[in-house]
């Protein structure tokens with residue numbers, strides 16, 4: 088009988104991206120691949136187009152850390168999600184569940200645990216998010232990107248594997264990227280990526296600094312859904328809401344990056360040796376995980392950090408100037424840096440865990 092894996096994870100692209108890297112490997116080895124996600128989340132948009140991956144939507148509630156009237160309905164939504172996930176897993180009988188976190192994953196992990204299906208979790212940040220904190224006691228193992236994360240996992244379940252990067256990101260063509268944006272090979276390219284959900288404050292500062300930025304760089308800006316500024320038609324400036332298939336080419340042509348400090352993005356930039364100016368989400372916007380990610384990369388010499396509170400067009404230009412002037416030093420720190428090739432290791436661990444059950 089065909090082996091079967093069920094993936095879960097969602098809410099933001101960062102909670103889907105590791106799954107997208109692993110899915111083709113399981114398909115190639117003839118496994119049946121299924122996905123449990125939310126009804127409307129980005130995971131459905133990213134996973135549904137994949138051939139031969141059945142998508143099962145379940146009810147979810149957001150696990151909020153702040154007071155909101157929606158809180159009142161969420162326990163019922165989550166309870167419904169647990170019931171749906173439990174029944175789905177009982178009926179679909181996967182050999183293993185792989186969870187990348189995000190709030191949709193909690194009912195799925197509970198459903199797997201109730202059905203005695205083994206669960207492997209992946210945690211991209213230094214400190215686990217709320218969903219993974221709830222799920223960890225029910226998991227067999229927790230793969231971590233950062234070595235520092237093991238201390239937050241406990242009970243010997245943590246496995247530091249490094250970052251899981253999808254293979255196609257390494258196969259871009261700089262010439263194709265330049266063609267897409269109408270850029271020339273003569274001038275350096277600055278990529279601005281405000282996290283999968285965009286970043287209004289970064290978009291504003293970059294656009295205000297554009298006259299100076301475009302003197303030194305060609306700028307490609309991934310600004311997030313609904314954030315395009317169609318009136319802004321500056322030579323050497325190219326904007327997209329979000330790209331998927333073109334991302335490898337855009338990465339290949341880019342020399343420097345301005346970005347939030349979401350773990351998946353920054354490890355992708357590290358693996359491709361792109362020096363970064365990191366503008367992490369604040370403690371209020373996220374849970375402080377991006378500040379920890381950013382400081383760790385700054386310490387390792389991969390990045391400059393500019394905190395949101397200090398972000399102005401002027402500070403942005405100053406830091407980009409520093410990054411540009413010392414680009415070679417950042418690139419060589421990255422060359423001797425952290426593990427970014429965990430894909431094969433995680434693939435192997437999942438297969439072994441499924442086999443030994």
Ligand SMILES: CC(=O)N[C@H]1[C@@H](OP(=O)(O)OP(=O)(O)OC[C@H]2O[C@@H](n3ccc(=O)[nH]c3=O)[C@H](O)[C@@H]2O)O[C@H](CO)[C@@H](O)[C@@H]1O
Nearest residue numbers: 099100101104211282283284309329330349350351352373
């Ligand atoms: C607001 C929030 O909670 N953010 C969290 C979320 O970030 P977020 O969802 O922003 O995630 P990441 O930066 O980790 O990953 C974004 C992913 O989207 C891809 N991408 C992005 C733009 C684009 O145009 N095309 C594209 O494909 C990137 O290549 C990357 O693989 O998950 C991360 C990993 O747990 C956390 O570190 C972040 O704190």
